[in-house]
Structures are given as C-alpha cells and as structure tokens.
C-alpha cells in the first residue's frame with residue numbers, strides 16, 4: 248500500500264504558489280530526475296502561481312512505466328470486486344474533499360465555482376458507477392455449433408495504460424479514464440495537461456489515500472512533446488487513451504497505429520443547437536446561453552454554432568444579445584460570476600484572432616469581440632462573450648474549433664437545411680434540436696451526425712452512465728463513460744471448452760455424424 252508522503256507536496260511552504268510538487272511513482276512523490284520545474288498560473292491573475300511542478304523527461308516516464316508494469320502482476324490477480332472497493336473509497340474521499348478540489352480548480356483553470364464543483368461531482372459519480380462495474384465486467388456465453396462444447400468470452404486487462412488528459416475538465420476527465428482502467432485490472436501512468444498539474448496531483452493524492460497498491464497509479468507531469476511521446480513510445484504501454492485537440496490526438500493515434508497499440512481518442516468539436524420556428528424560444532435562448540458561454544466556451548461540447556429558423560431569426564438574435572449582455576465576467580471564485588477567464592494568454596490571443604477572422608469573412612459582430620484589459624481584467628485572460636450573426640457554413644468561424652466564448656448564429660430556411668448545416672463540419676461530437684414537433688425530433692435523432700444528440704436541451708450536460716464520445720474527426724470509434732468505458736481498457740479472450748472427449752471440427756463435422 249502507498250505509504251510515506253501522502254501529499255503531492257515535496258517542500259512545504261507557507262502559501263499555495265510557493266509549493267513544489269513532484270511526480271507520483273511507485274507510491275512515492277519524487278522530483279523530476281533533471282530537477283527541472285515549470286509553474287502553473289492562475290488565469291484570473293497571471294501574477295498568482297499554483298506552485299512549481301516536475302518538468303519530467305523520458306527517464307522519469309520510463310521509471311513510472313516500469314513501476315506500473317511491476318504492479319500489474321498482482322493488480323490483475325486482485326479480484327475485480329476488491330479493486331472496485333478501492334475505487335469506491337476514492338469516490339467517498341473525493342466527496343469529502345470536493346470543495347477543496349473545486350477551489351483549486353477555479354484558481355488553476357478559471358471555470359466558475361459551481362461548474363468546478365460539477366467537475367469534481369462527475370468524478371465522484373464515475374467512481375461510484377465504476378465501483379459497481381467491479382461486480383459486472385460482463386463477458387459473453389453463446390452456444391457452440393458442436394455438442395458437448397462450451398463457448399464464452401472473458402475480458403482481460405491490457406497491462407500498463409497511458410492516459411493523456413486536457414485542462415478543461417481537470418478532475419472529471421482523468422476519472423473517466425482512470426477508474427474504468429483500474430477496475431478492469433490495468434495499471435496507469437497519467438500525464439495531465441501542463442496547464443492543470445495541481446488538479447491531477449490532488450486527484451492522484453486521493454487515489455493513493457484510498458489505498459491503491461504502489462505502482463498501480465503513477466503520475467508524471469511535463470510537456471506533451473516529451474512526456475506524452477515517451478508514454479506512447481514505451482513498449483510496456485499497451486494502450487493509450489487521450490483527450491485533447493484533433494491536431495494532437497491524430498498525431499498520437501498515428502504513432503500508436505505504427506506501433507500497433509490500442510488508442511482511444513476524444514477530440515475537438517464544433518457543436519450546434521438548431522432552433523426551429525415551433526421551438527419554445529425562451530427555453531432555446533437559455534440553453535444556447537449556457538451551451539455557448541458555460542466554462543467560457545471551453546468545453547469540447549460547447550455550443551459554438553446556433554442554427555436558427557429564418558422565421559424567428561431576428562427575434563432570437565435580439566433576445567440572445569440581451570441575455571448575453573447580462574452575464575458577469577470575472578474571477579470564478581465569486582459565486583455571482585457567470586464567465587471566468589480563458590485558460591492562458593496564448594488561447595486568449597487565438598480566440599481574438601478568430602474574432603478578426605469572423606469580421607473579415609463578413610459575419611456581423613452582434614456582441615462582444617474584445618479582450619478585456621481594464622482594471623483587474625488586465626491581470627488575467629478575460630475575453631468578452633462574443634456573438635456573430637449572419638454566419639454561413641463556408642466561414643472558418645463556422646468550421647473550426649475556437650474553444651472560447653464565441654458563438655456563431657446561422658439563419659436557415661427550413662428543418663432540412665438546419666440538419667444540413669448542423670452536419671456540415673468535420674467534427675461530430677454533440678448536436679441539438681429545439682422543436683415541439685415530435686416527428687421533427689425523431690427525424691433529427693436519426694439524421695444528426697454526432698455521437699451525442701440532445702432534444703430541447705443544449706449541447707452540454709452529459710451524464711456519466713451513458714456513452715460519451717464523437718464521430719468524424721472528434722473520435723476514433725471509442726466511447727468513454729457508461730458500460731462502454733470498459734471496452735478501451737480490456738481485450739476480449741474467447742474460450743472454447745470441449746468436453747466431448749473427441750476431436751470435433753467446427754464447420755466440417757455435422758451434428759448428425761458426431762451424434763451417431
């Protein structure tokens with residue numbers, strides 16, 4: 248069991264920003280072998296640091312993988328219900344430390360406190376759900392075509408699993424991957440996003456406290472190009488699960504393809520709400536506001552397009568502008584704030600570049616469009632919620648993931664055109680239809696090209712007991728969450744047990760000849 252240092256903190260100092268944190272390898276918190284570090288900054292005030300973190304290299308990664316490989320030998324033999332008990336315990340510990348983690352999350356990546364609590368809650372829900380999976384891990388039994396022969400499939404763990412996560416759900420997403428991987432009997436090396444190492448460290452600290460044996464969970468911080476690549480390339484890593492941008496995910500997937508490794512990717516999105524002329528307009532406006540500007544638009548499922556029937560287009564645009572203007576922007580620790588900062592300066596500038604692109608493309612800027620530079624805003628990374636109208640499918644702002652508080656309203660003439668426009672991007676994560684017409688609702692469910700479809704609800708708001716993931720360039724066919732989460736972390740083993748006492752030949756022997 249994990250003993251010794253129970254916290255990710257190596258040198259205890261008086262305030263959060265002065266603390267220094269290590270990697271978690273074989274049940275111990277250790278410095279990077281190079282002694283090099285990097286800092287994590289508060290996007291609401293870049294003068295505030297969350298601490299310094301291990302800037303790791305291949306050697307650190309290889310040590311972590313070796314430790315996971317050694318731990319796998321006994322972890323895979325531990326009965327799944329026993330593994331699940333430890334995950335359940337982690338879930339209860341997360342519950343007791345929910346507020347602490349949520350407060351750290353707001354400071355490390357900027358989402359508002361209510362959403363940060365929701366992020367931790369998602370991990371709690373996942374722990375409880377996956378703990379139940381420990382008593383299922385279902386296989387299959389099917390009849391054999393031959394007499395006195397039994398046929399079944401069982402699940403086997405894969406071994407060491409490499410997990411690479413983004414910053415926008417810094418506790419929830421690690422939990423979506425780590426809990427199913429562990430319950431299935433794998434051991435884990437996680438590399439969290441460099442913008443949110445502290446959230447991941449606090450999460451792993453809880454897993455260690457729950458009593459996971461040494462080496463079962465390992466964490467290595469550092470850059471994607473060094474740590475991420477080293478995880479993917481190490482031959483002891485049998486499967487990789489990454490959530491991130493389509494650009495990075497496809498590179499990791501290509502490399503895994505060369506190495507013949509199982510790879511599951513959850514990548515970018517360009518999600519849309521369609522609002523038909525028969526929709527409950529108030530409901531649609533409220534949903535679009537939450538979908539577009541929740542988490543400052545930095546959700547893979549964010550509503551970055553709003554496709555509106557021409558009959559209600561002007562009214563929708565007018566009302567949407569008015570409710571957007573009422574949103575307060577600021578530090579997410581303030582419970583009255585609706586929109587926090589975006590993750591970092593580079594992202595802030597990237598978002599604003601898209602605003603300029605939208606203007607040049609001929610879209611009409613209906614609201615916002617600026618980086619906030621007055622007063623305390625200048626200390627952080629704040630962008631006004633921004634609405635473009637009169638956007639068409641050919642424009643880059645309707646095609647590319649902006650990942651910020653920018654949304655594009657697009658007029659359409661009818662239901663069929665709404666579906667065409669909704670499906671007109673290379674992504675396929677989450678699409679939504681607002682209508683009171685049940686026939687249109689079911690037609691939309693059938694026609695919308697996405698892994699997740701909502702009717703009369705925005706594109707965000709997934710629940711952990713259902714599969715989560717996208718099609719087209721959003722994913723590569725895997726699903727997280729739900730019972731499907733187990734698939735990416737297990738191999739099927741097909742077993743035939745012949746108790747006839749003679750050689751029976753499938754496809755060749757006939758039942759009659761064997762029976763005589």
Ligand code: NAP
Nearest residue numbers: 412413414439440441470471475491492495513514515547
């Ligand atoms: P990102 O830049 O692609 O990074 C994702 C992770 O990959 C980070 O840990 C990053 O490390 C690492 N990485 C970077 N280069 C790597 C490499 N060469 N090899 C291996 N790993 C590497 O994405 P992000 O900015 O963190 O997150 C935002 C993106 O995630 C958006 O596109 C969003 O849509 C997507 N997302 C998708 C889902 C989904 O379920 N579909 C959910 C959430 C987010 P560093 O941080 O050190 O660079």
